[in-house]
Amino acid sequence: GESVGLHLPTLSVQEGDNSIINCAYSNSASDYFIWYKQESGKGPQFIIDIRSNMDKRQGQRVTVLLNKTVKHLSLQIAATQPGDSAVYFCAENERGSTLGRLYFGRGTQLTVWP
């Protein structure tokens, strides 16, 4: 559960383009995954979550995809805006865990250029 990580530490996109942020995890017992957005000097802000019984979940401009076969999670942001610039973290929680502790990856810095 402590091997949540990200493929790329930085991502730069043009305003209006779609962004895809990836995350790999190693704990097959994980069954709950969350994406957080963290702006400089602020606490992590919840974006979207997904449980392991789902492959895809959509929110407003965001979609999370879960591939349990290869233990891969991605966050897609549609029509990326300058306000989306931040560090994005994926986090996981173990199946059946009553503890609720989350394991975070290092994060991906998303920069959106006007």
Add this chain to the structure above:
Amino acid sequence: DTGVSQDPRHKITKRGQNVTFRCDPISEHNRLYWYRQTLGQGPEFLTYFQNEAQLEKSRLLSDRFSAERPKGSFSTLEIQRTEQGDSAMYLCASSLGSATTQYFGPGTRLLVL
């Protein structure tokens, strides 16, 4: 604002001093978590409470650290005899029950000189 609040937002202290941080969770959230975040890293779990009971501590939480949640509402995190390695952002989160969304506060940034 009904989100998680933390106080102070920033703290500068000298090595060897004691510091105490406060967290006020979202009202009615029975779970409260403390995390630590260093530059360029994701948050790392420290400890959590369910109501007033402290149910788990990470190995990161040395004996210089103590956390309380006396009435099951707000929580305090105290660091005694601070060291330069304690410099970090200390984050508090709360949730309603287990395996549910944790909402984070703005954090307390600690700098130990």
